[in-house]
Amino acid sequence: MTMRMTIPAGSRKHRTSTSSTPWARQIGSIKDSNALTSCSVARVNFCSGPLNEKRAGRGGPPRRGKPNFQGSDLPQGPSPCNQTDGLALCIIDSKKPLLVCPASSPAGSAREQEESMMRSLKTGHWVALVCMAALVASCGSTRETAWDTTSESTQLDDAAQKKVVQLLESANTAWANRGDKAQAKAAVDAWSAAADLDPKNAQALTELSHAIYYYADCFLRPDEENPKLYKDTHEEGTKAAERALSAMSPAFAAKMASGERIEEAISVLNADAVPALYWRSSNLGRWATLESFATLLSYKDEIRAIMEFCLDEDPLYWYQGPDRYFGIFYAKAPGFAGGDMKKSAAHFNVAIDEHPNYFGTRILMAEEWAVKEDNRPLFEELVKYVLNGDVNSIPAIIPENQCEQRKAKKLMEDIDDTF
Template identity: 25%
Template sequence: MTSALRKLFAAAALALLCLALAGAAYAATTAELIAQGDALYAQRADLAKAKQAAGLYEQALKADPKSEAAAWKLSRTQYWVGMHAPKEQKLAIFQSGVDAAKQAIAINPKSLPGHYWLGVNYGVYGSAKGIMESLSLVDPIKNEMAAVIELDPNYEAGGPYRVLGRLYYKLPGLFGGDNEKAIEYLQTAVKKGPHRYINQIYLAEVYFDEDKGHEANQLLQAVINGPVEPDYGPEDAEWKAQAKKMLERK
């Protein structure tokens, strides 16, 4: 091998090494951004930190557009932020949640959290927009929850059944609303997620609507007295406060 060829091979090897090192640093940066976002999301009771978490997930997704984790975690965080945002900001935030979940599914068509958070964000987007103006989202929500049930019916403590139960309760009867179906789905959600207290709260709402106050009160009392689910402290505090208000009103 000539001296020129040796130099050429050495230069090529050095270039490949630099590319490999750059790739490793690239991956580490994305992982670090997601980890920082996770740490802030754990403190989401402080809305400013939840917004910071969303920003970090967005950065991670820009750094690696193929990061399913960054995409679905952004969608989940935008749901939380949107639920606590002023009315005039909700649509844009929930739309961001929809877009992020769609990206997770584009990355992985069987993305369990992608399908779940897409359906959830569709639901809250529709609620913010107004039921009559968002009827086109009913079938997409059902489709996303069907995908979640096929992948894992227990996901998010009965999450797909919770979403479907809420959907059938909120829909006007003329457009498919059905309290019996709502009760059936929400009872399943409660069985699958006895400490995910939003299940009981949603079911109690339907019971009150059906003049089943005794059953509703029992559910709400269980929410107030029940143990906190690990990693759901911020939600638990809100659910217990909501249950107390519902009991006081009835």
């Protein structure tokens, strides 16, 4: 039997591979290679009815009163299948958003195959998928949080206060030159030292979380020889934001100390907490993605609730950051876990419309949306805009835009492996 393997977004492998190995033997070989484990495999039957034709003309992600991207048709789901249609057996790998399907399954992008499954499942199958999602999420890794649940304020003597001021000045000076790797690291170190001396300094801790994210994303991400450092650095950024949130709100700290879930505890926070919440979610999302797909699923409800809070309280933060985050969220999540490519496109487009020269949004849409939809024309349009853009168009984020241009160059170099 010939098999088609759909590769997840961002993979450097080709999108399909074939094998004449029988099902049982093929599944066994996957297990033997540790690609799948007993905790990460589920099998789903679905009808593989014909795909509807894509809509004519220039389709694309929904935009608010703006022209659509050229060549970016949103794929239509398959027509409902009859009970007499043949069933195809697929395997879902929970460590990666991966479907392994027979050749008789719908051809095309990963999303087309997933929507074929979603639209044709009956109620009983939906229940099975919900249960499967819960089981997959339960397999995810956990992490040690850094919620500071102590209520005592730290009294600093004059010498300590003076040292904190000096460290904060050093951090701000280094941050102004963060386009240089050494200066970016110096900013992280200075804010970290200041927060150690003054653990209730919520502003310093928030700046630290932001600086850690930038340093990891722009200088550690390309280092394929040390992926653990990249992952661990994002975890440190998550912890810094957790300390910031505890420092800024004794009521929030008390709720976390009582064991309340953060989704409920954030009810006592206001818009002032959005920066710390945003950088916590950004660092946590990267850490969870690097840890495993099951880990990412286990945090999805928490992250969604936090970012909905940010979207309600301060949607403009960090160049429409909450919309950009939901663009990633809905694209990365599989359909059975709340993924929705149309919602993803809508959020990405809001962020691009509001801040067209914040290059990071276009790079993320290319990586998460265009790749998953197998949409090379849109991918090239987004990435080339960044490559040809003016990094000085937003003076406050010149280093960030320079970083995104480096990513864009690498994405274009690897485009034939991506598509």
